[in-house]
Amino acid sequence: MTDLLTVRDLHTTFHTRAGDVPAVNGVSFTMREGETLGIVGESGSGKSVTALSIMRLLPTPPAEITGQEVLFAGQDLLEMSQDQLRALRGNKMAMIFQDPMTSLNPVFKVGFQIAESVRMHMNLGPRDSWNRAVEMLDKVGIPNAARRANDYPHEFSGGMRQRVMIAIALSCNPSLLIADEPTTALDVTIQAQILELMRALSKEFQTAVMLITHDLGVIAGMAQQVLVMYAGRLVEATDTRTLFAKPAHPYTQALLHSIPRMDDAQNERLQPITGQPPDLLKMPVGCSFAPRCPKAQARCQRETPPLVEVGAGQRAACFFPY
Amino acid sequence: MADETMLATSMTTDALLDVQDLKVYFPMTGGLLQRGGAVRAVDGVNFTIRRGETLGLVGESGCGKSTTGRAILQLIPVTGGKVIFNGMDITKLSPKAVRQKRAEMQMVFQDPFSSLDPRYTVAQIIGEPLVNFKRGNNREIDQRIRELLSTVGLPTNSLNRYPHEFSGGQRQRVGLARALALNPSLLIADEPVSALDVSVQAQVLNLMEDLQQKLGLAYLFISHNLSVVRHISQRVAVMYLGRIVEITASRQLYAQPLHPYTKALLSAIPMPDPVLEATRQRIVLAGDLPSPVAPPSGCHFHPRCPRAQALGNPERCRQESPTLTMATLDHAVACHFPEA
Numbered sequence: 001m002t003d004l005l006t007v008r009d010l011h012t013t014f015h016t017r018a019g020d021v022p023a024v025n026g027v028s029f030t031m032r033e034g035e036t037l038g039i040v041g042e043s044g045s046g047k048s049v050t051a052l053s054i055m056r057l058l059p060t061p062p063a064e065i066t067g068q069e070v071l072f073a074g075q076d077l078l079e080m081s082q083d084q085l086r087a088l089r090g091n092k093m094a095m096i097f098q099d100p101m102t103s104l105n106p107v108f109k110v111g112f113q114i115a116e117s118v119r120m121h122m123n124l125g126p127r128d129s130w131n132r133a134v135e136m137l138d139k140v141g142i143p144n145a146a147r148r149a150n151d152y153p154h155e156f157s158g159g160m161r162q163r164v165m166i167a168i169a170l171s172c173n174p175s176l177l178i179a180d181e182p183t184t185a186l187d188v189t190i191q192a193q194i195l196e197l198m199r200a201l202s203k204e205f206q207t208a209v210m211l212i213t214h215d216l217g218v219i220a221g222m223a224q225q226v227l228v229m230y231a232g233r234l235v236e237a238t239d240t241r242t243l244f245a246k247p248a249h250p251y252t253q254a255l256l257h258s259i260p261r262m263d264d265a266q267n268e269r270l271q272p273i274t275g276q277p278p279d280l281l282k283m284p285v286g287c288s289f290a291p292r293c294p295k296a297q298a299r300c301q302r303e304t305p306p307l308v309e310v311g312a313g314q315r316a317a318c319f320f321p322y
Numbered sequence: 323m324a325d326e327t328m329l330a331t332s333m334t335t336d337a338l339l340d341v342q343d344l345k346v347y348f349p350m351t352g353g354l355l356q357r358g359g360a361v362r363a364v365d366g367v368n369f370t371i372r373r374g375e376t377l378g379l380v381g382e383s384g385c386g387k388s389t390t391g392r393a394i395l396q397l398i399p400v401t402g403g404k405v406i407f408n409g410m411d412i413t414k415l416s417p418k419a420v421r422q423k424r425a426e427m428q429m430v431f432q433d434p435f436s437s438l439d440p441r442y443t444v445a446q447i448i449g450e451p452l453v454n455f456k457r458g459n460n461r462e463i464d465q466r467i468r469e470l471l472s473t474v475g476l477p478t479n480s481l482n483r484y485p486h487e488f489s490g491g492q493r494q495r496v497g498l499a500r501a502l503a504l505n506p507s508l509l510i511a512d513e514p515v516s517a518l519d520v521s522v523q524a525q526v527l528n529l530m531e532d533l534q535q536k537l538g539l540a541y542l543f544i545s546h547n548l549s550v551v552r553h554i555s556q557r558v559a560v561m562y563l564g565r566i567v568e569i570t571a572s573r574q575l576y577a578q579p580l581h582p583y584t585k586a587l588l589s590a591i592p593m594p595d596p597v598l599e600a601t602r603q604r605i606v607l608a609g610d611l612p613s614p615v616a617p618p619s620g621c622h623f624h625p626r627c628p629r630a631q632a633l634g635n636p637e638r639c640r641q642e643s644p645t646l647t648m649a650t651l652d653h654a655v656a657c658h659f660p661e662a
Contacts, residue, residue, distance in 0.1 A: 042519040042520065042521060043519055157610045157611075159610055160610065187382035187383055187546065187611065188382065188546065188548070188587060188590045188591060189382065189586060189587060189590050189606075189607045189611075190382075190610065190611075191590065191592075192589075192590035192604060192606050192607070193606055193607070193608075195592070196604070196606050214519070214520065215592060216520075216594040217591065217592030217593050217594045217599075218592045219594075220592065220593060220594050220595055220596040220598075220599045221592050221593075221596070221599035221600075240596045241596050241597065244594065244595060244596055244597075254521065255520065255521060256594065258520055258521050258523070258524040259520055259523075259524070259549070259594060260524075260527070260549045260550050260552065260553035260554075261549060261593070261594060262548070262549050262552060262576065262588070262591060262593060263593065263595070263598075269528065269531075270524040270527055270528055270553070271524065272521065272522070272523075272524030272525040272528060273521040273522075273524070273525075274525075276489045276491070276492075276522070277519075277521075
């Protein structure tokens with residue numbers, strides 16, 4: 001498998017009246033073709049901003065995106081003009097969001113909305129692009145696709161709307177699909193349907209998926225590689241099995257211990273992480289997890305640990321891993 | 323309702339709350355279409371909660387779990403049935419008497435951002451019920467507020483601060499302190515940790531367990547998160563489209579679910595274990611949740627039911643609504659063809 005996306009030292013800072021917010025702070029990683037990469041973290045950890053920065057979908061200002069490079073299929077996205085980006089977005093890279101109601105336009109038929117992106121990027125005429133839209137609706141498991149293409153978004157349920165979003169995203173055969181909490185707004189039985197669909201389609205279309213979620217269970221079932229983010233930084237990066245079997249960073253360990261699991265001894269007491277994630281406006285010096293870390297020592301309050309190899313294919317930003 | 327069902331849902335010995343055949347219908351009148359009829363949000367629900375016990379109420383959106391919680395507190399009009407709290411049917415009480423009863427049963431809401439008044443200080447928020455119910459003079463109320471703050475683990479310097487100065491987890495502690503102000507014996511917690519980050523969720527769950535131990539509280543814990551419900555509840559009821567489809571001890575429900583819907587629900591939960599996820603058999607239900615405006619005939623679950631499909635869609639599932647009946651001692655299920 002070859003590298004599809006290489007991100008080197010990505011920084012995204014929001015300039016606000018209250019001060020500069022370092023939402024993404026020196027993130028580096030690589031994604032291979034066809035692979036599913038999970039990004040986990042709590043709210044405000046910078047996982048969505050990382051994805052939006054790669055797509056360059058953030059308004060600048062207030063955002064400022066800097067970095068060494070963001071290579072996508074050999075091209076540096078940070079160097080591209082808005083026109084070049086527009087040709088790429090929705091075509092070679094596509095994105096789906098948490099809330100499928102607000103991402104669809106309520107006044108256009110869903111068939112039209114799928115056909116629109118096909119027409120823009122694949123140079124097909126109105127009839128061919130409509131046929132492609134119907135074909136995609138059928139692919140994502142919407143019954144009576146030919147008839148349903150004439151319906152408006154409000155005539156679909158939440159799960160069905162997310163299927164429509166996936167149909168739009170995959171209509172031009174993208175090599176990268178960014179899915180930002182795609183099932184968080186859905187009920188658990190509907191979530192199972194959508195995850196099943198994403199698994200099948202990413203296999204069929206050979207699409208690499210960047211899956212952003214706060215749910216470690218979703219990561220376990222979907223991703224091959226995982227990035228763990230905390231307060232704008234990458235704290236651990238490894239393959240999924242290693243992450244759950246042998247987490248290196250104390251934050252990852254604490255996160256795994258703090259969730260109630262279906263297979264634990266039922267009345268076992270949860271081990272919460274004490275305190276709160278830091279305020280990005282007042283980031284502590286040194287490791288940002290140090291104030292909540294049970295293993296923190298004097299060095300952790302002074303220096304920021306770099307993300308380094310701690311095991312085979314496992315990187316962690318911690319002076320005292322495992 | 324069969325006698326044996328009563329045994330399943332109400333081990334009446336020490337029942338604090340006994341909900342009998344509770345119905346909440348929302349009439350569909352007015353509007354452009356002038357539709358008649360009613361949405362049967364809660365359609366004949368039975369369960370009991372013993373003193374100091376946690377009953378988990380799970381189900382997907384629109385199944386009526388929140389409406390059930392609100393109806394118990396008489397926050398919305400009840401269409402039928404009884405809510406017997408401490409031996410008294412509170413659906414028959416005057417509004418004034420209901421208000422007095424509410425001191426003993428309080429609610430904790432999901433969103434700690436919208437359930438606290440932004441213009442009130444923490445002391446005012448926690449003190450409001452104490453003032454309303456005239457629980458002592460200013461000095462005594464102030465004393466009680468400080469006591470409550472320490473009970474929920476907030477520093478005393480929080481008193482004169484406003485909700486926006488607190489994180490989600492801390493706000494939920496303020497919400498708990500307010501709910502506990504009048505020494506209730508029952509807390510109805512509607513998705514109390516769903517808006518919180520996972521690392522903070524555990525703090526609030528542990529606090530709720532500690533409070534239960536210390537104050538002998540009973541909880542009705544309403545949630546869509548089955549892992550959280552399993553952790554905190556002694557008994558669990560599963561709802562689907564306004565009805566309880568299964569109710570039993572938490573351990574029993576997760577080890578040996580009997581209703582096909584419960585089985586599907588449990589198998590749909592993503593587990594934080596990649597090895598298990600790779601090998602596990604999932605029951606993926608086809609189709610969407612039906613609208614509660616026009617629920618399917620007979621058993622509400624039959625159009626999506628894998629068990630009914632395996633049996634060749636029996637007539638009975640389509641025609642006849644199954645009643646909640648005892649399968650084993652303290653394990654009731656509403657299914658014509660339950661399978662262990």
